[in-house]
Amino acid sequence: MDHSAHHTDTTHHHAPEHGGGHAAHQGATWGTAAKATLHCLVGCAIGEILGMVIGTALLWGNVPTMALAISLAFLFGYSFTLFAVRRAGLDLKSAIKVALAADTVSIAVMELVDNLIIALTPGAMDAHLTDGLFWSALLGGFAVAFVITTPVNKWMIGRGKGHAVVHAYH
Template identity: 75%
Template structure:
């Protein structure tokens, strides 16, 4: 269950991260604004994927947002710290462009690291009825 929750979270984060990095890189932004955009979009897409499911279950928008915040905030935060930390530490990754294999390789590696570090946290939270456990009652 924790791996599935982490993959769900990683999907939203990856969409936001890739979009933010691609936009910032394509616009030749410096690293900090690109990373800020990527992180912001990771949260937006991560929360949006959770909200989509609970809205389909019949919750109103305000309640769905509360569920998404409770379910995903810790997971996305850890994922973003791991993801962006990996990219920041990967030699040359911060200066790679969209056409560089290094850009995509470092991004893929950062997602693997984020998954590996976030899964045990999600497992711990689910076992205590927190995190993604609050979403399961709506599925």
């Protein structure tokens, strides 16, 4: 029996640059965290803008409009992940669990920061969709939310939570 052939085979499997499945849980890179946050941001932004547009078009007040915007932000945020893991072959029930585990904290932090900034920006709550103030407060809120949410996602991914759950299916 030739043991040298077996020995050379195993040395190639331990190369650290090949980032295997378990290596990803050791610590998340800022790039991974930023990508997960951007993914979340897109879903949140679509939902929130849609909610603002619908609420404004229906002449709703600030509270019901914000409630709709936040609800749609969660819905779109979850649906992006849901679509990705369903496409990876997960059944609907498991996919919903993964989306809830991956996105809840990320979306909640994103929405909290964004809506706080909109609420604290003088005149932003009463600005119309045609006003620059409305869009600058919304986009500025998302920019700050991105900066705050990225380290949260990095911390969660590093502990095998949040978007780390989704990466197991890619």
